[in-house]
Amino acid sequence: MESCVSIDSLSINVYSEIGVLKKVLLHRPGKEIENLVPDYLGRLLFDDIPYLKVAQQEHDKFSDVLRENGVEVLYVENLIADVLNDDNIKNEFIEEFLNESGIILPVLKDALKEYLLSMNTEEMIDTIIAGIRKDDVKLKNVNSLSGIIKDDYPFYLDPMPNLYFTRDIGASIGNGLSISRMKTEARRRETLFIKYIHKYHDLFKDANIPLWYDRTMPFSIEGGDELILSDEVMAIGCSERTSSEAIEILAKNLLNGNTSFKKILVFEIPKARSFMHLDTVFTMVDYDKFTIHSGIQGTLSVYEISNGMDGTLKYRNDTNSLENILSNALGLDYVELIKCGGGDPIISGREQWNDGSNTLAIAPGVVVTYERNYVSNELLEKRGIKVLRIPSAELSRGRGGPRCMSMPLVRESLR
Numbered sequence: 007m008e009s010c011v012s013i014d015s016l017s018i019n020v021y022s023e024i025g026v027l028k029k030v031l032l033h034r035p036g037k038e039i040e041n042l043v044p045d046y047l048g049r050l051l052f053d054d055i056p057y058l059k060v061a062q063q064e065h066d067k068f069s070d071v072l073r074e075n076g077v078e079v080l081y082v083e084n085l086i087a088d089v090l091n092d093d094n095i096k097n098e099f100i101e102e103f104l105n106e107s108g109i110i111l112p113v114l115k116d117a118l119k120e121y122l123l124s125m126n127t128e129e130m131i132d133t134i135i136a137g138i139r140k141d142d143v144k145l146k147n148v149n150s151l152s153g154i155i156k157d158d159y160p161f162y163l164d165p166m167p168n169l170y171f172t173r174d175i176g177a178s179i180g181n182g183l184s185i186s187r188m189k190t191e192a193r194r195r196e197t198l199f200i201k202y203i204h205k206y207h208d209l210f211k212d213a214n215i216p217l218w219y220d221r222t223m224p225f226s227i228e229g230g231d232e233l234i235l236s237d238e239v240m241a242i243g244c245s246e247r248t249s250s251e252a253i254e255i256l257a258k259n260l261l262n263g264n265t266s267f268k269k270i271l272v273f274e275i276p277k278a279r280s281f282m283h284l285d286t287v288f289t290m291v292d293y294d295k296f297t298i299h300s301g302i303q304g305t306l307s308v309y310e311i312s313n314g315m316d317g318t319l320k321y322r323n324d325t326n327s328l329e330n331i332l333s334n335a336l337g338l339d340y341v342e343l344i345k346c347g348g349g350d351p352i353i354s355g356r357e358q359w360n361d362g363s364n365t366l367a368i369a370p371g372v373v374v375t376y377e378r379n380y381v382s383n384e385l386l387e388k389r390g391i392k393v394l395r396i397p398s399a400e401l402s403r404g405r406g407g408p409r410c411m412s413m414p415l416v417r418e419s420l421r
């Protein structure tokens with residue numbers, strides 16, 4: 007349960023999806039977006055190339071709305087810069103980052119290390135996130151075959167265009183943290199940032215923040231699949247990105263650990279790009295209200311994981327209606343599922359594709375949404391939800407919405 011210290015001094019405290027948001031981690035899109043090229047869009051998990059200048063203006067509007075509502079906005083790039091100002095930690099990070107980038111040829115590794123260390127910390131971080139093009143680095147006396155016969159791949163280090171979807175790199179659960187094992191190579195290195203911030207940043211390093219999951223585990227799980235429905239119940243999507251094995255390991259650590267969590271609802275959703283995470287089709291907007299994409303309702307299976315008395319886990323396939331599963335789990339008489347885009351399959355399809363279901367609650371009944379999903383937004387307002395719209399034409403090309411772009415660190419607990 008919530009500790010007795012004041013909310014502001016807590017480093018991680020997230021026991022719901024809707025508690026007043028006090029502290030959140032974002033990444034402002036940078037030059038990595040301009041290193042997206044048509045040939046590699048699919049592998050880098052993008053469907054189009056955002057116009058960086060406008061994407062940044064939209065993201066600044068997002069952070070303004072959060073600050074205007076009392077949220078302290080932290081940026082990944084600033085926290086990791088704080089950490090890497092220590093030369094030893096910087097060297098450790100660069101070593102690990104280059105290894106994970108597949109840079110194993112010693113001459114190339116040394117040349118890239120020298121290139122990165124020639125910059126100040128902030129520039130180095132921007133460069134690492136943006137990617138390093140072969141044209142950027144004149145590799146001095148690299149007498150290796152690959153230095154002579156170059157293939158036509160333009161990068162030494164791939165860009166990290168998905169970093170502005172900070173939701174996925176980790177999940178604050180209770181007073182602890184699940185550091186993701188990302189499903190795809192394209193996003194795997196992103197979690198190095200959260201690893202080093204958790205391990206070395208003054209905000210976290212002495213706070214004994216338990217790790218419920220770690221990036222070294224072999225089974226993938228991503229934060230977009232991890233929803234905190236209450237201080238006792240989580241919903242976790244078994245999806246294109248999150249494996250049942252990872253869910254089981256996380257469940258053991260939460261249900262058998264000394265946490266407040268008693269039950270995990272596993273939502274088995276179609277393994278499809280547009281439904282890549284549970285939060286692209288299902289988010290919580292109030293004590294008893296959720297948005298949902300009608301396209302998954304017929305195909306959804308829900309399995310409940312709870313504590314067996316002997317330290318094992320119990321599994322049950324819950325065939326009740328989703329409304330009943332949620333109201334039972336949350337001890338409510340009734341919950342309302344608000345269909346993203348209404349019932350119309352064309353409108354729902356369009357608005358779900360542009361993350362109409364991916365709302366970010368900043369307080370009970372108050373959500374941030376993409377303005378482009380106007381049908382879903384009006385439906386939410388008709389159901390009594392306060393909707394704070396942000397511009398989204400460029401940000402949405404990355405296939406994520408306001409919840410995807412934010413990693414809550416502190417929310418006021420609901421009770």
Ligand SMILES: NC(=O)NCCC[C@H](N)C(=O)O
Nearest residue numbers: 051171230283404405406410
């Ligand atoms: N929680 C989320 O739904 N995040 C959206 C991630 C979009 C990103 N282009 C990806 O495919 O991973």
